[in-house]
Amino acid sequence: MEDHMSRLFDLIESKSFEELDSEERSFVLSEISEEEYRLQRKVLASAEELQFEEAEPLPLVLPKGNKPVLARSVPLYQVLIGAACLLIGFFVFSSKQGSSIDIRFLENPLQVSLTNTPGEVKVIHDTIVEKLNLRSPIQVVRDTITLVQTVFVNRNETRMLEASTALNSIPLDKNLLETKTLSAKEDGSMRFLPMLNDFGSMK
């Protein structure tokens, strides 16, 4: 198809309809009409006579030296990385008075808070206060369970009255108060015990 269009184009550009030989004429007429052939030639001839507004180009303006930092275009990924670093840095290095992350455990209530010293975390359990130096507050959130173990396992002093963590406290409920033993009358094994009356008659 492209070969046909290419050949047709060559003929239109180079020959008038009258200048076509018989083979070329039959080829042209198999593709387009004589009227269209003539009109296309007319269009090409007219196009070369078209006039457009003449204008002088403006002088070239080149940028002077390096662009200021703010004027430079920065790739988006670099902007995102910078913003993330700013956020992390702010989070790591800034600390407010009294800011805390309250992490509660059902059995061992625990409070974790950021101190005024960057990178230091205060862990409070009941009346025990531990200060730990951490790489980042993010570690506090991510390693909370490890942190609790650090407080309780590695501490050197223990309270006098503090119960051992190994002790499993039994929840107090009414089941504990219920008696589950049988009365002497109902207990079938009582017949194997000597009767009390017999003790009185023994001399």
Add this chain to the structure above:
Amino acid sequence: MGKYSQIQQSDEELMVQVMGHQSPSSAKQAELALVELHARYSKKLLGYFIKMLNKDVALAQDFVQELFLKIMEKKHLFDPEKKFYSWVFAIASNMCKTAYRHHGKTISLNPEVVQPTALDDSSLEKKEFIAALHKSIENLEHYHKTVFVLRYLEHFSLNEIAEITESSLGTVKSRLFYATKKITESLRHYDPSFETALFKLN
């Protein structure tokens, strides 16, 4: 290297100087080379942009300036083995294509058919024909318009157009044929028998 010797250098040699800007001392030389390329090509590029951008001269001026800034930005993409004009006109064509996408300068599916008003006044009909031809060229789709403008308005050869558009010679010819066919569809009311009297194909 003085200005006189720069005038003697080819376009490709000048572009190599622009590419070779690695130190402050060569920066001045690169700038002079770019200014010389601007002197050689700016008028032709301006004419091309005027024809491609529907005769908007102010926009065409902006495009010329922007094109030379792009040359500086993308100088590393220039292949010194190839011709500078084909590279710079390829950039120009792509800028026009981008402008069409952003500003909606595409053809309408139903091109306007211009009806001649005075069939007995040949000079008036010729004027109307020319006006209709202008309009039809403006309404062409980007690929057809590019090859038509480069060939018949900018007078590039078919091989040069193939280099600029990075397509084969056959593709260029078929696009030219379809471009002309599209134009004739909107001009079919004009009697081609006037051709021999009023128009001559060079």
